[in-house]
Amino acid sequence: xxxxxxxxxxxxxxxxxxxxxxxxxxxxxxxxxxxxxxxxxxxxxxxxxxxxxxxxxxxxxxxxxxxxxxxxxxxxxxxxxxxxxxxxxxxxxxxxxxxxxxxxxxxxxxxxxxxxxxxxxxxxxxxxxxxxxxxxxxxxxxxxxxxxxxxxxxxxxxxxxxxxxxxxxxxxxxxxxxxxxxxxxxxxxxxxxxxxxxxxxxxxxxxxxxxxxxxxxxxxxxxxxxxxxxxxxxxxxxxxxx
Numbered sequence: 001x002x003x004x005x006x007x008x009x010x011x012x013x014x015x016x017x018x019x020x021x022x023x024x025x026x027x028x029x030x031x032x033x034x035x036x037x038x039x040x041x042x043x044x045x046x047x048x049x050x051x052x053x054x055x056x057x058x059x060x061x062x063x064x065x066x067x068x069x070x071x072x073x074x075x076x077x078x079x080x081x082x083x084x085x086x087x088x089x090x091x092x093x094x095x096x097x098x099x100x101x102x103x104x105x106x107x108x109x110x111x112x113x114x115x116x117x118x119x120x121x122x123x124x125x126x127x128x129x130x131x132x133x134x135x136x137x138x139x140x141x142x143x144x145x146x147x148x149x150x151x152x153x154x155x156x157x158x159x160x161x162x163x164x165x166x167x168x169x170x171x172x173x174x175x176x177x178x179x180x181x182x183x184x185x186x187x188x189x190x191x192x193x194x195x196x197x198x199x200x201x202x203x204x205x206x207x208x209x210x211x212x213x214x215x216x217x218x219x220x221x222x223x224x225x226x227x228x229x230x231x232x233x234x235x236x237x238x239x240x241x242x
Contacts, residue, residue, distance in 0.1 A: 002197040005134045006190050012076040013166060014175075014189035015048070016159040022183055027156055030183045034159055039174055041162045044072055047146070048158035053115045053139065054122060055105050062101060062137040064115070066146045066154045076160050079140070082132035092144040094128025101137040102130045115139060123149050135197070166191060 018030060027045065034043045047066040052059045067073035070090050079088040079096060088096055097113070107113055107127055114122040125145070131138075143154045163171065168191055175187045 001134050001201065002194045005197070006194050009078045009080075009132060009134075010076075010190060011078060011162070012044075012160040013163040013191070014161050014171070014187065016161065016178055016184055017048075017186045017188075018157050018159070019183050019185045020157075022157075026183055030181065031159055033181065034161060034178065037174065037177065039164050039170055041164050042075070043159050043161045044069060044076055045156040045159050046073070047154040047156050049117065049155075051116055051118060051139075053101070053105065053113050053137075055114070060101065060104060060137060062097075062115075062139050064117070064139050064141060066141050066143055066156075068143060068154070068156055070142055073140075076162070077140075079129070079131050081130065088129035088131055090140055090142055091128045092142045093148075094126045095145065096129040096131050096140040097127055098133035098136070098138040099130050100133065101139070102127070104137075113139075117150050117152075125149055 016030075016034060018027060022030075031043060031045050034040060045068045047064070049064045051062060051064045053062050054060070065077075067076075067090075070092075073090070074087075079090065080086060081088065082099055090096055095113075095115075097107075102108065105113060109127055109129060111127050112124045113127060115125055116122045125139075125141070131140070141149075146152075146154050163174070171189045171191060175189065178184055178187045
């Protein structure tokens with residue numbers, strides 16, 4: 001799962017969160033500075049915001065992603081369906097949501113969901129596709145649809161980066177360089193997430209093995225005792241008949 005999630009679906013190696021209340025020019029300047037780093041092959045600015053989607057019964061926390069360039073975004077995230085592997089297009093009047101979110105909300109392509117950008121007011125958006133995703137709930141939205149829906153321009157507060165080398169030591173050095181930049185709030189590389197994910201799965205695998213062995217032992221003991229009791233009863237019956 002980790003390999004599929006962070007190599008096939010999430011193609012970029014890390015993200016950079018910018019400080020609040022930066023001007024458009026300041027954000028562009030940081031983006032250009034990041035692109036000029038030797039170990040970075042490319043970078044894309046997006047709005048990345050934690051928000052909520054609600055249905056009639058509950059609210060669900062989701063990550064809202066609004067890329068500045070829809071076509072370029074396909075180099076960073078694989079928008080595809082899980083079963084058919086067909087690629088999805090991010091329409092300018094629809095959103096793409098992750099598969100688990102669609103199951104939790106009970107929605108499918110063409111349905112509408114209610115989403116907020118943090119002011120407590122919910123707007124309806126139309127689901128244009130359901131993408132393969134194994135970690136987290138995501139809503140992917142075009143900048144045009146975002147502006148039409150919420151009447152505000154996207155706040156490109158995050159930069160996705162593609163690196164030329166995935167070596168951890170190089171990422172650590174790059175992280176130190178970027179975090180020292182005045183307008184940067186945090187830097188996150190996904191190599192650590194892959195390690196943590198695999199460690200978690202390994203722990204779960206151990207628990208699953210213990211449960212399976214325990215269940216098998218319990219089943220054996222129960223069946224053994226039932227068989228013994230049954231044979232003992234048959235022996236007594238035959239002795240009585242004799």
